[in-house]
Amino acid sequence: MSSEKDNREFVTALARGLDVIKVFTRERAELTLSEVASSSGLTPATARRFLHTLQSLGYVTSNGRRFLLTARVLDLSAPYLASMNLQEVAQDHLQDVVAATGDSSSVTILDGTEVVYIATVTAKRAARHAAHLGTRYPAFVSSTGRILLAFQDLDTQKAILAESPLKKFTEKTVVDVEALLQIFADARKNDIVSIEDEFDYGVVSVAVPIRSAQGAVIAAINCSTSPSRVKQAEMLKTREPILRDAARKISDALRQYPMLAHSILAERQG
Template identity: 50%
Template sequence: MTAKSSVRNSEYLSTLERGLSVLRAFSRERPEMSLSEVAVVTELSPAVARRCLHTLVELGYVAKRDKRFLLTAEVMSFASAYLESMNLEQAVRPHLQDVRDETGDSSSLAVFSDPDVLYLIHVSTNRMVRLAAGVGTRFPAHATSLGRILLAHMPKERTRDYVANTPLTRFTDRTIVDRKRLAQILKQAAQNDYASVKDELDYGIVSVAVPVRAGNGDVIAAINCSTATSRVESDEMRDTRLPVLRRAARAIEIELQRYPVLVNSITAAALS
């Protein structure tokens, strides 16, 4: 539970929070869990975890096989409702597809979801990579080009707080975990208006990202290109992909003017 959740208004439903925490406990590393495992991950008592799980089973969002629980496809209805109600696919995907077609790289749009980046749209290629992304994928912001450009354009005090207090996991021997160096990288990204990463989230992956702005100039999202280092080196990635990404970002920004509710939704998530 985050510090901001310490003060609740009278309408807050802690039971709903607990149920959602159970849904969020499942991941690629934990596709199915026992009751005791769910209790440990969510930091709920076994009795509360059991009630949440059995309620979710009754609602069809969780299934039980023997003594283990797993998500059902019904949870996808939440993502579908968001994508459809916000017109996200119509506003963004065609421009990311243009990026993919022109570069041969995968392309994504993501927003900041402390302490990660959260992928909202992903257009892939046929090339196999170890770290596949999709709608709802989360990666630590400090190790990704998307995360770095979003961090770079946050209010300075929020960027400083992230750098000073967020655990910086090392994924490879090239992952930047030195806080002073990360602060310098973010400062440079803000000045250059792009961020690039190579071999930091995983070996063999290079990416570059640019911001997407709302009508008032605030950065609300970011888009990137990502590909294998065997195809292109960092300098070439920057020189050849940046013009393509910046055209796509501008096209998305123009498109977003038609969907103010989507802009409000993304902005609210970024500020939460």
């Protein structure tokens, strides 16, 4: 990734403009000029120019001295989602998982240190951190993230963990690097991983990989619920065949639409 910034064709102004957009989050939906500048690493004068350019284009609006994104930013992701349409490919299979288990079920891909939800069906009894399309969570602490990291080479695993904010979300969150590497090794060996009470209390989740026609792990599918409904050991035993069947069917569907798998791989390699 750093090599891109050394590339003579790299457009720094475009990258900075995107950085300005990315500083806005659900928790920080409205930001002052100084907050945008500080979060994006830009000078206030530069941040002001980018904000006013984005405002002129309709991607940003203002509320007094605070700036916020508009719905137009969704246009930036629309071509990607339309070209992939993985939600449509996976939807029926995720619905089958939810119908069979009563759990929520999602498909994610790995993007840097995070997983991105690109297809999801939420159960009626959704967890407090119910995910939606585009939701991002730290990969090291999520079930789909761990199964995706498991199939990276060791150097990549270490690099991603070095860049990750290894904070404890609960008392049970594993943040020790060596312990995480062992979890990845076990997940790769068993082709499945489970977590409980690590990202949030009252959440147990199981994930398995989704493979391309060539056998490469390109995404992951999980199901999640409360341990008050299903204990972790039972979750692993009863959900594994259901998830593997759904993963196989999604893989079969991707073989009919190879451009979807290519898009996912390009996203991960980018």
